[in-house]
Amino acid sequence: MRRLPRAPKILGVPIHPKTGLDLMKAARDIATRRFVPDEIRKERQDICNGCEHWNEASNRCMECGCQMQVKTALSSSRCPLRKWDNYVIDVIRE
Ligand code: SF4
Numbered sequence: 001m002r003r004l005p006r007a008p009k010i011l012g013v014p015i016h017p018k019t020g021l022d023l024m025k026a027a028r029d030i031a032t033r034r035f036v037p038d039e040i041r042k043e044r045q046d047i048c049n050g051c052e053h054w055n056e057a058s059n060r061c062m063e064c065g066c067q068m069q070v071k072t073a074l075s076s077s078r079c080p081l082r083k084w085d086n087y088v089i090d091v092i093r094e
Contacts, residue, residue, distance in 0.1 A: 025076040034075040044072040
């Protein structure tokens with residue numbers, strides 16, 4: 001699995017150009033309520049629970065610095081190591 005290049009961290013969050021884009025996508029997901037179904041969120045969290053980069057005490061990914069309760073619920077989120085991917089929500093317009 002391909003790893004992201006090491007970046008300096010502030011409060012555990014790596015700071016590189018992709019961080020800003022990821023935060024914008026997360027904000028958009030929250031604003032437009034693009035949350036994944038519960039079973040997808042649980043599937044993602046189960047993968048994180050078995051990952052060497054997961055910190056149980058804070059439920060935080062030490063690779064990307066994200067709080068997993070939030071990250072696993074957002075449709076645009078993806079694991080930085082590609083252990084799980086984003087979730088495409090089909091919107092049917094009538
Ligand atoms: S997001 Fe990926 S790297 Fe981070 S804890 Fe979950 S599985 Fe591990």
